[in-house]
Amino acid sequence: MTAEQIIFYLTAALILVSALMVVTTRNLIHAALWLVSTLFGVAVLYATLDASFLAVVQVVVYIGAIAIMFIFAVMLTRRDLLDKVPQTNTSWPWAAAASALMAGGLLFAGSQLNAFGAARPALSGDALQGLSLALVSADGFVLPFEVASILLLAAMVGAVYLAYKK
Amino acid sequence: MLPLAAYLSLSALLFSLGLYGALARKNAIAILLGVELMLNAVNINLVSFWRYGNTALMAGQVFAIIVFAVAASEVAVGLALVINIYRRRSSINADEIDLMKW
Numbered sequence: 001m002t003a004e005q006i007i008f009y010l011t012a013a014l015i016l017v018s019a020l021m022v023v024t025t026r027n028l029i030h031a032a033l034w035l036v037s038t039l040f041g042v043a044v045l046y047a048t049l050d051a052s053f054l055a056v057v058q059v060v061v062y063i064g065a066i067a068i069m070f071i072f073a074v075m076l077t078r079r080d081l082l083d084k085v086p087q088t089n090t091s092w093p094w095a096a097a098a099s100a101l102m103a104g105g106l107l108f109a110g111s112q113l114n115a116f117g118a119a120r121p122a123l124s125g126d127a128l129q130g131l132s133l134a135l136v137s138a139d140g141f142v143l144p145f146e147v148a149s150i151l152l153l154a155a156m157v158g159a160v161y162l163a164y165k166k
Numbered sequence: 167m168l169p170l171a172a173y174l175s176l177s178a179l180l181f182s183l184g185l186y187g188a189l190a191r192k193n194a195i196a197i198l199l200g201v202e203l204m205l206n207a208v209n210i211n212l213v214s215f216w217r218y219g220n221t222a223l224m225a226g227q228v229f230a231i232i233v234f235a236v237a238a239s240e241v242a243v244g245l246a247l248v249i250n251i252y253r254r255r256s257s258i259n260a261d262e263i264d265l266m267k268w
Contacts, residue, residue: 008168012176019180019203023187028195035199038180042206045173049217054209054230061234066202066241073195073245077252088190089261095189099182106178110171115218117169124222134224141228148235155239162246165253 007048015041026087032070039063050127173214181207194248194258198241205237 018037025031039062046055088095110116134140180203187200209230216226252258 002167005168008172012172015176016179016183019183022199022203023183023191023196028193028199031196031199035202038203039206042210045176045210046213049173049213050221051213051217051227051230054213054227057231057234061238062206066238069241069245070195070199073248076249077195077258085192087192087196089192092190095186098189099186102185103178103182106181107175110174110178113174115215116171116174118218119167119169120218121221124220127221127227130222131224131227134228135231140224144228144232148232152235152239155242159242159246162243163249 004048007044011041011044011048014038015045028074029071032067032074035070036063036067039067050123053128053131170214170218173210177207177210177214180204180210192259192261194251194260194263195245197260198244198248201244202237202241205233205240209233 015038018034018041021034022031022038025034039058043055043058043063046052046058135145136142184200184203184205184207187203188197189200191197191200212226212230212233216224216230219226248258251263255262257263
């Protein structure tokens with residue numbers, strides 16, 4: 001096994017184990033901390049996929065902002081978390097069956113792809129520079145990028161309005 | 167070298183775990199945690215397809231960045247809703263939140 005494979009399998013195990021803990025842990029603070037571990041594993045995957053900018057954004061935005069926001073929300077709604085109540089609803093076996101079916105279906109659909117066993121091509125040029133040019137050039141993706149920023153602004157205003165104590 | 171299959175299989179499994187979390191959990195915040203797992207699985211897919219395709223075309227990474235923005239807005243609005251509901255009803259059990267107005 002090459003170093004790349006060892007890193008991938010360790011990261012994949014970290015991601016899947018922590019994701020399993022996120023969906024099964026009783027204590028929601030622990031679930032949010034397991035989410036941080038999952039997100040960090042995904043950031044490592046981005047780094048191995050030569051998407052360095054996304055790896056940094058994953059750490060800054062997802063771990064630094066989103067996961068912390070989850071922890072705040074859990075702490076603000078703490079009294080509802082009675083540890084004796086079951087944490088899953090009554091139809092959880094159906095949910096488990098549906099997700100198992102989804103996993104099987106996705107794996108099957110993926111294995112039908114021509115590119116499924118494809119090897120990794122060499123990088124063409126500087127990927128980071130290519131991404132930054134694509135984000136700001138008019139024949140690239142400047143319009144969707146600006147629309148995303150307006151979406152973020154609207155969501156922020158909406159969140160402040162909703163959570164504001166009247 | 168790892169084939170594309172490794173990344174696709176990992177993201178399929180991660181997506182299914184997130185789907186289970188979103189469908190089975192009672193707590194509204196835990197449902198949002200499941201949605202986050204699903205969005206991350208989608209992002210792994212997008213970036214790995216970019217890396218194993220033509221890396222001069224940046225659509226895969228740009229799409230992943232837009233998914234980041236959508237995920238951040240979704241969590242901000244979702245958690246604000248959860249906190250608002252908790253203030254009014256002292257409960258964030260998703261089974262009990264079944265009325266628009268009462």
